[in-house]
Amino acid sequence: MKKIITYVKQISLTTNQLLLxxxxxxxxxxxIPFLMKMASAITTLDNYSVLFLLSLPILLLSLIIIIQGILSFRWVTKPILITTVLCSSLIFYGTMTYGIVFDYGMVQNTIETDTAEAFSYVNLYAVLFFTLFGVIPSLIIYTVQLTYKPFFKELLTRVKLIGLSLVTVLxxxxxxxxxxxxxxRNNKExxxxxIPYKMVxxxxxxxxxxxxxxxxxxxVLDTAPSIVRDNNRKHVTVMVLGETARAQSFSLNxxxxxxxxxxxKQGVVSFSNxxxxxxxxxxxxxxxFSRLDKNNYDKRVATAQQNAVDIIHLAGADVLWISNNNGSCKGVCTRVKTQQIxxxxxxxxxxxEYCYDEALLKPLREKLGNLxxxxxxxxxxxxxxxGPTYFKRYPKDKRVFTPDCQRSDIQNCSEEQLVNTYDNTIAYTDLVLSKIINQLxxxxxxxxxxxxxxYISDHGESLGESGVYLHGLPYAFAPTEQTHIPMLYWTDPMQTDFDLGCLxxxxxxxxxxxxxxxxxLSIMSVKTKVYDIEKDPFIQCKSQSAIARVNMPTPLEIKRED
Known part of the structure; x- marks a missing residue:
């Protein structure tokens, strides 16, 4: 390595040469990921020009020269190029290894990720990959000697290089x-x-x-929601917010x-679509949890208005959010009581760093004992x-399917090991849900x-299908494994609001x-003006008395009418 560094130190380049x-x-x-996917899209055309295919890397090179040529000049050349290479190598690793696309959603997810989750992606393979494609090239850039021409002469040569690249693009x-x-048009994704400009x-x-x-x-969407029930019994609903569970891996589906x-064996209803x-x-x-729909969802807007738990809390319910997900309620639980495992x-x-989900059972039991x-x-x-550390989501004595994958570089496990490991997480989730139902x-x-x-999961997961792992792909072209999620509902036999056979x-x-x-809102019998009956899938199976209760005017509304 020392000989290589000594040799590189002897190399003298102009800023334009290093840039090129x-x-x-x-x-x-x-x-490579972009070039391969573009080449695949081009070659699947009925008639494509070989010259068109060959123009692809030339076009990309010219565009990168224009961008980097504007940013990198004289003494800032090395810092800019090294930063670009290091960032690009990390993105390259994520894309090549897991099929990740670093769009807006992935950037948001990355920034909001806690330290423990971030380190779950660190393994020997990742370190070697980053060293080979990021650190070593950056070290070479840092080590080579740069020769500078007089300022205006160097500026002129840079303008010529950018101009030549621009002509090539045209x-x-x-x-x-x-x-x-x-x-x-057909492959907008x-x-x-x-790399790295989409992420930038x-x-x-x-x-x-x-x-x-x-x-x-x-x-404030509603200042006076209320809970309307026609019996004197207390009511408790436990909503379990699942993490990275995909519907395809549920035997109920x-x-x-x-x-x-x-x-x-407990009579749950699984909504399989x-x-x-x-x-x-x-x-x-x-x-x-937002009143906004997927098509018009904007986090800034959603964060600046009441959500479902806010409405339920204002209606008079005691709301408690217990998290075993590193406090990751993403702003939903800001205005209600919270408890972090x-x-x-x-x-x-x-x-x-992490707890198994059975850790949720104790605080739940304590809350149920103190309503x-x-x-x-x-x-x-x-x-x-x-993921990717699926093996850390269940105790070793709860390994139902073997052999499993006891490592974070899941792409280096066999398909059988990877699927078994993920299925063990689903089986363990099922065990926890069963224990929650027993408490209720x-x-x-x-x-x-x-x-x-x-029970509802936040999103699904890819397990190597079509070379894609984990989640977070742009929704427009995300595989069904990442968007098809489970939803389960259970209620005690004594409740009268819903007909389980109908559900x-x-x-x-x-x-x-x-x-x-x-x-x-429907499960909690909340009467509010922001409730949309057409978006309540349970309404068809709700008793007529329950529907009548929610649609009756509240005492406050009667007073206003008088």
Whole structure:
């Protein structure tokens, strides 16, 4: 290594030469994912020109030279190029290894990720990859000697280089514009694979939206919601917010492996045609609790108005959010009571960074034993099936399917090992849900309290299908594994609001996260002007008395009418 460094130190380059070599490396190595996907899109055309295909790397190289040529000049040349290479190598690793696209959603997810989650992606393979494609090339850039021409002469040569690149882009556009336009229209997602510029653009937009736009005034959607029930029994709903669970891996939905052997015996209704609002927690969680729909969802707007838990809390319910997901409620639980599971190693269910989801059972039991109001909503936010360290999501004595993958570089495990590991997380989630149902059943039997459970995952997960792993792809071209999610509902036999037989008959009807807002209001019997009956999938199975209660005017409305 010392000999290589000594040799490199003897190399003397102009800034333009170093720029060209670095841009060539960015184009032909770190942008391999983009070039491969574009080449695949081009070669699938019925008739394509070989010259058009060959123009692709030339066009990309010219564009990168223009961008880097404007940013990198004289003494800032090395710092800019090294920063670009290091960032690009990290993106290159994520794209090549997991199929990740660093668009706006992924940037948001990355920035909002906690330290423990970030380090779960660090492994020997990642370090070697980063060293080979990022550190070593950067070290070479740092070591070579740069020779500077007089300022204006060097500026003139840089202008010539950028001008030549611009002419190249224009010529390629002149001869092949229609070809690029056709491929681009049919493969809009491919621009997301250009490294690192899609991430730079997304990062700029994220910073602008979160730190430079003035905050919106908080909007109160309803000042006087109320809970209307026709019996004197207390009511408790536990909403379990799942993490990274995909519907395809639930045996309740037809999966061949017994991943739901516990809840399958407890009379849960599985809604098998459920879709998520996003492909990452940062989008899906605030979206599903928002009055906004997926098509018009904007986090700034959603954060600046009441969400479902706010409405339920204002209606008079006691709301508690218990998180085993590193406090990651994404702003939804800001105005209600929260409790974070302590990951201290003194808890046998925790390792200092994460806890198994059974750790949620103790605080739940304590809350159920100390109900202070007639109506209670408890949200349990699971760590669920969060990857890539799936093996850390279940205890070793709960390994149902073997052999499993006891490592974070999941792409280096066999398909059988990877799928078994993920399926173990689903089976463990099922065990936890079963224990929650048992607690609710005991409460209903002993205390004559009406209880129910609603389980919904935030998004799904890819397990190597078509070379894609994890989640977070742009929704427009995300595979179904990342958007098709499970939703389960259970209620004690004594409740009278819903006909479970009716719900079972509707279990295959298509629903989405857009329905969660109204479903929660319906389960909690909240009367509010922001409730949309057309978006409540449970309304068809609700008793006529329950529907009449919610649609009756509240005493406050009667007083106003008088």
């Amino acid at each position: 070599l670095t841009c060539g490396y960015l184009t032909l190595v770190l942008n 010529l390629i556009g002149f001869f092949f514009y229609s070809n690029y336009a056709a491929v681009g 491919l621009i997301g694979y250009i 653009d997304a990062s700029f937009k994220f910073v602008r939206n979160h730190y430079f736009y003035p905050p919106l005034d908080f909007k 037809g999966y061949k492996k017994p991943t739901n052997q516990y809840t399958d 459920m879709s998520s609002c996003g492909t990452a927690t940062a989008v899906s969680v605030p979206c599903m 302590d990951t201290n190693k003194s808890n046998p269910l925790c390792d200092g 202070t109001q007639e109506n209670t909503l408890i949200v349990l936010h699971m760590i669920g099936s969060h 059943s005991q409460l209903a039997d002993k205390e004559n309290i009406e209880t129910s459970l609603l 079972s008959s509707l279990a295959k009807s298509p629903i989405t996260h857009d329905n969660v807002f109204d479903t929660l």
